[in-house]
Amino acid sequence: MPNDSRRRSAPDDRAASVLISPPAVLLENITKRYRQGSDWSNAITRINLSVSQGTIQGVIGFSGAGKTTLLRCISFLELPDEGRVLIDGTDLAQMNGEQLRSARRRLGVVFQQLHLLRSRTVAQNVALPLELAGYAPATINERVAELLTWFGLEAKADQYPSQLSGGQQQRVAIARALATRPAVLLSDEPTSALDPETTASVLELLRRVRDELGVTILLITHELSAVRAICDRVAVLDQGAIVEEGPVEDVLLRPATRTTQRLLGRGLGADRVADYLGEREVHAGSVFLELQFLGKNATSHVISALIRTFDVTLDILRADIGELNQSTYGFLLVELGGHSDTQERSIGFLEAHGAIVKRIDSWSQAQRDGRPE
Amino acid sequence: MSDLLHLLWEPTLQTIAMVLVSALISGVIGTALGVLLVVTEEGGVLSAPWLCRVLNMLSNIGRSIPFIILMVAIIPFTRWVVGTSIGTTAAMVPLVVGAIPYVGRLVEGALRGVNRGVIEAILTMGATPWQVIRKAYLSEAVPALVRAFTVVTVTLVSYSAMAGTIGGGGLGDLAIRYGYQGFRLDIMVATVIVLIVMIQGIQFAGDLLARHFERTGRAGAIAMLQRQRWWTISPRTSSWVRWGTLALLVIGVGGTMFHVHSSSLHKPLRVGVNPIPHGEILREVMPILEQQGVHVQIVYFNDYIQPNLALAAGDIDANLFQHVPFMDRFNRDHGTNIIAIAKVHIEPLGLYPGRTRTLGALPDGAIIAIPNDPVNSGRGLLLLQSAGLIKLRTGTNTGTTLQDVSENPKHLKISELEAAQLPRSLRDVDAAVINTNYALAAKFNPLKDAMLLENSASPYANVLSTVPGKANDPRILALEGALQSSVARQFILKKYQGAVLPAF
Structure with a gap:
């Protein structure tokens, strides 16, 4: 069973413990059906997911993809029709009574609407799970003070939720979910109603929760920015099934499915190029490329080296450069002009310098001419 | 005031x-x-x-x-x-x-x-x-x-x-x-x-x-008071509020139970009455009873059914509101055994003017309201018969109903109403037969205002009633004595100016 020493362990130790511990969350073949009139339809179908301890696992999908149903099954608000859910190695469906209630405390849930109790102060909200678990008042006060300090909420202890900002309420909800020292934190759309600055601080807070408290986080969201910012791995949910799962870098940089590409807002082929091109002239014989860079391959270095080395022109139609899980990534849509021979060598040069190059083959002069004005 | x-x-x-x-x-x-x-x-x-x-x-x-x-x-x-x-x-x-x-x-x-x-x-x-x-x-x-x-x-x-x-x-x-x-x-x-x-x-x-x-937020009156530091409800004091509410509940329930318990210990003599004049007469003689160590609790009723039901059930010990014909009929209908032990007073039933002011002026087809309870209805019909307005095939027997009217030369329309409603019906009828207690309450002077009044030899004297088991209770006997005392007689004569007469 997990204990404090494991939860407090540094990230480095965690890497070792992953090998011997059971996954923090294990979803095996879970299927949930809903009745629609006389028909039954699957809300989620055969979901398999294993989340290692200490991981921040994202689950992303458009609305209607089955995220809510998945959340309800994992938090045991509903029983899946097939398959099973193991939290920290235990199957809640096999339990009842006090055993079940105590097992539920291994999973902290932060709901999208937070569901803080209006009648309770911040401190009383955070104390709630501890009261339910039957801790002594002195223990509760101590733990609540510890949590409020950790979350920077000491000054708000005696205020009511209605007196707090959205970001503060979110912090209270996370503190409450962590009160009973759960192994896993399930967070539903933690940033959906927040402004960009607050979003960043809430996500940073979640990362600290993992890094400093060792809590495994399952983050359910429709926002790519949240996944990019803190997730280690991501599962892409579409029409109730996981269509793609893997490390964030792999999934976001080399999206294998159309759903992921749509989530990323790219990969839409020629039409998109035309949109970015606008009214500009297209040089004869030029080709269009999607370039992706990650980490140390500073984009501008590679681009400037390319231009110095080869006799080519390179116009950037779209650039998307940012942070991906604490390392830099770049996505460029470029028009490469010059000899077809030189173009080929240039592509080889880019790939040799760590860029992922994707040729947009469907683009052609003929299509451009046919484009309606 | x-x-x-x-x-x-x-x-x-x-x-x-x-x-x-x-x-x-x-x-x-x-x-x-x-x-x-x-x-x-x-x-x-x-x-x-x-x-x-x-x-x-x-x-x-x-x-x-x-x-x-x-x-x-x-x-x-x-x-x-x-x-x-x-x-x-x-x-x-x-x-x-x-x-x-x-x-x-x-x-x-x-x-x-x-x-x-x-x-x-x-x-x-x-x-x-x-x-x-x-x-x-x-x-x-x-x-x-x-x-x-x-x-x-x-x-x-x-x-x-x-x-x-x-x-x-x-x-x-x-x-x-x-x-x-x-x-x-x-x-x-x-x-x-x-x-x-x-x-x-x-x-x-x-x-x-x-x-x-x-x-x-902090809007609202309590927040205002809090700002002025008159009164603060913090989370700590709200637990006081909680315990206070609980204490109030316990005191409330306990108090009720204690009240019920203690009142059954004291055992006052509970006497059911209609407020006027029965209640007033009884109140007047209460000092006499107190002197004899008999504590009377007056229980007011606004109708004629509950006082007898309460008496039969033992909730009260005696009542004073009815006359013997009513009592007999009630006993017959309800299978009760209520007995009369003393005549106290008579409240003559009267015919009071509505749209028509005098007996002689009653037009053909005049509307006359009478009480709708079986006894007073019959009594009202007997009163009308005594003035020659109608004729009843049952003669002067009690227990007469509207169906017993055999002659109605003036084609009177007789309608039966709830006794308490009769004074209020006067605007809409030519005359109404009203019990004296309701007539008094409606500010009538029976001797002056009534077009027709029962005479004091009527069988309808109001009696003190009880159940056989209590007839020999010394407190009941004391009550009987007080109600038939000279104090009671003087009070009745003076207070009601002949509209209510002593019947002893």
Whole structure:
């Protein structure tokens, strides 16, 4: 069973413990059906997911993809029709009574609407799970003070939720979910109603929760920015099934499915190029490329080296450069002009310098001419 | 003015007692009902659909019984709970029973207003069903519950007005007895003012508390007081509020029980009367009885049925409101064995002018109202026959009905009305046969105003009645002596100016 020493362990130790511990969350073949009139339809179908301890696992999908149903099954608000859910190695469906209630405390849930109790102060909200678990008042006060300090909420202890900002309420909800020292934190759309600055601080807070408290986080969201910012791995949910799962870098940089590409807002082929091109002239014989860079391959270095080395022109139609899980990534849509021979060598040069190059083959002069004005 | 305050004081206390105690008890039981309605429904935290259906049905049945009927229907239950079916304490029982389903429905509504997500959130924290009820449903619904209880309390104030039917007293009874039946406009207005003040107060306090518990911002009167540091309700003091409420409840219930218990120890002689003139005569002779160590409790009734039912059931020891023909008929109809032990006075039944002022002026087809209870109806017909207005085939027997009219030369239209309503019907009829007590209350002087009056040899003398088992109770004998004393005689003659005559 997990204990404090494991939860407090540094990230480095965690890497070792992953090998011997059971996954923090294990979803095996879970299927949930809903009745629609006389028909039954699957809300989620055969979901398999294993989340290692200490991981921040994202689950992303458009609305209607089955995220809510998945959340309800994992938090045991509903029983899946097939398959099973193991939290920290235990199957809640096999339990009842006090055993079940105590097992539920291994999973902290932060709901999208937070569901803080209006009648309770911040401190009383955070104390709630501890009261339910039957801790002594002195223990509760101590733990609540510890949590409020950790979350920077000491000054708000005696205020009511209605007196707090959205970001503060979110912090209270996370503190409450962590009160009973759960192994896993399930967070539903933690940033959906927040402004960009607050979003960043809430996500940073979640990362600290993992890094400093060792809590495994399952983050359910429709926002790519949240996944990019803190997730280690991501599962892409579409029409109730996981269509793609893997490390964030792999999934976001080399999206294998159309759903992921749509989530990323790219990969839409020629039409998109035309949109970015606008009214500009297209040089004869030029080709269009999607370039992706990650980490140390500073984009501008590679681009400037390319231009110095080869006799080519390179116009950037779209650039998307940012942070991906604490390392830099770049996505460029470029028009490469010059000899077809030189173009080929240039592509080889880019790939040799760590860029992922994707040729947009469907683009052609003929299509451009046919484009309606 | 001081007379008015004196009259208002006790009924006000009675109303407060009835409302407070019944609100507290029905509040507790009704809250439990409301909680059960919510948690036992399908998918609730204590899902038990069959129980939910049963409770739903019971609530609906409870809600659909008119209060006045409920009050009479549960008399056996009332007697079982508090030992009597009349008086202020007894009135609390139907108030509680009537309010429980009402409270239940309001509480159910308040709890359904709690965000479903909050319930699910607390479930994921590993809450037991009881914890869900206490820490989520009840705590989160406090503002809504406060508003619901405000509504219940106000409703109970108006329900308590009907308590007079079973001798419960209270402001509503005062307004009906003195204001409506007694034509004392000042009392009616004063009563209504007290009720308005009471209800305003309840509503104001309820709104204040609800706003306080809403915990939104700092607007509202309590926050204002807090800023002025007059009064602070912090989370710590709110536990005082909680314990205070509990203490109030315990004191309320305990006080009621103690009251019931102690009153059965003292054993006052309980005598049921109509307020005028029976109640006035009895009040007049009470000092005589006190001197003899007999403590009398007067129980007022506004009708002619309840005093005998209460007597037969043992809730009162004697009554003074009826004459022997009425009593005989009541015994026959109800299988009771009530006996007359002393004639006290006669209240001659009179024919009073309505649209027509004199007997001779009664037109052909004139409308004449008579009382609708079987005895007084017959008595009224006999009175009309004595003036030659009609002829009855039963002669001068009592127990006559409208069907016994054999000759009606003036084609009178005789309509039967509730006795208490007769004075108010005068604008719409040519004349009405009215019992003297109601005539007096309507400010008639029977000797001067009546077109026709029974003579004092009438068989309809009002008697002190009791049940055989109590006929030899020395206290009853003392009562009989007091009612037939010279004090009583002088009082009757002087007070009623011959409209009521001693019958001893």
